[in-house]
Amino acid sequence: GENVEQHPSTLSVQEGDSAVIKCTYSDSASNYFPWYKQELGKGPQLIIDIRSNVGEKKDQRIAVTLNKTAKHFSLHITETQPEDSAVYFCAASQETSGSRLTFGEGTQLTVNP
Amino acid sequence: ETGVTQSPTHLIKTRGQQVTLRCSSQSGHNTVSWYQQALGQGPQFIFQYYREEENGRGNFPPRFSGLQFPNYSSELNVNALELDDSALYLCASSLGLEVETQYFGPGTRLLVL
Numbered sequence: 001g002e003n004v005e006q007h008p009s010t011l012s013v014q015e016g017d018s019a020v021i022k023c024t025y026s027d028s029a030s031n032y033f034p035w036y037k038q039e040l041g042k043g044p045q046l047i048i049d050i051r052s053n054v055g056e057k058k059d060q061r062i063a064v065t066l067n068k069t070a071k072h073f074s075l076h077i078t079e080t081q082p083e084d085s086a087v088y089f090c091a092a093s094q095e096t097s098g099s100r101l102t103f104g105e106g107t108q109l110t111v112n113p
Numbered sequence: 114e115t116g117v118t119q120s121p122t123h124l125i126k127t128r129g130q131q132v133t134l135r136c137s138s139q140s141g142h143n144t145v146s147w148y149q150q151a152l153g154q155g156p157q158f159i160f161q162y163y164r165e166e167e168n169g170r171g172n173f174p175p176r177f178s179g180l181q182f183p184n185y186s187s188e189l190n191v192n193a194l195e196l197d198d199s200a201l202y203l204c205a206s207s208l209g210l211e212v213e214t215q216y217f218g219p220g221t222r223l224l225v226l
Contacts, residue, residue: 006155034214043203043217044156045115089155099144099207099215100169103155 002027004092006104013080014112021107023090024072030092033066033073034101038087047088048075080111115139117206117218125224126194134189134221138206144168145187146215147179150201162187163210199225 003026013019025033031052036044050057050064050073057064061080066073077084087108091101116139126132138145144163148156158171162181176192185206191198201222205215 004155036217041219043115043117043219046214046216049214091155099146099210099213100158100161100171101146101148101156101205101215102158105155106153 002030002092002094002102004090004102004104006090006107008107009105010108010110012110012112015080015082017080019075019077019080019084019109019111021075021088021090021109022072023074023092023104024070025092025102026071027092027094028068028071029094030102032093033064034091035064035075036089036091036103038089038106040086044089077109080109082111082113085109085111115206115216115218117204117216119202119204119218119221121221122219123222123224125226127226128194128196130194130225131190131192132194132223134191134202134204134223135186136189136204136206136218137186138204139216142206142208142216143185144207144209144213145181145185146205146207147187147189148203148205149173150203150220152200156203159189168210194225196225199223 034049038044063076090104118137146161147159150156160170181187201220207213
């Protein structure tokens with residue numbers, strides 16, 4: 001089955017700096033890669049996703065890049081703000097498994113004011 | 114807010130008991146997936162329901178069972194509770210079996226003593 005590894009497990013940045021979180025996946029058939037933000041006591045919230053026919057996608061301060069050959073994808077947050085502090089999860093899925101998501105272990109992002 | 118609701122929000126049970134968790138999917142969504150999230154880890158796929166039929170199951174024993182109703186709401190039942198079943202149980206709804214965005218509810222926190 002699919003295996004997703006996520007790094008780093010914790011990330012601390014100063015307000016205004018950029019943050020980068022990286023994930024690798026094992027199954028070359030995976031073709032959908034969402035990123036979720038989870039705040040304390042809440043369920044995961046989708047922040048951006050990318051499909052395998054696209055190399056990069058951007059939404060305001062958030063961008064995701066995908067390298068299918070190397071089987072890795074990354075989340076980039078620019079101009080970080082204290083409200084960006086949360087746990088971020090990457091995930092992967094493939095059409096043949098329906099919409100079953102395999103998640104990474106999460107990154108605790110702390111943005112210091 | 115995603116429109117996915119779960120009940121109850123918190124639950125305390127003792128080892129050996131049975132529990133039923135409930136999920137109402139987002140309006141128009143016919144697919145519900147259940148995930149278990151242990152403390153400090155990423156969510157793990159339990160199973161998925163599409164139009165009242167189970168469509169895929171993760172690595173969980175048969176004492177984890179589910180149900181989906183004609184209105185697409187869903188239940189997760191766990192029999193013979195074990196201490197390791199203590200976790201946040203998340204449901205996510207999506208539109209169909211194709212690789213589609215999944216929207217998560219706030220989760221039910223289960224503590225087994």
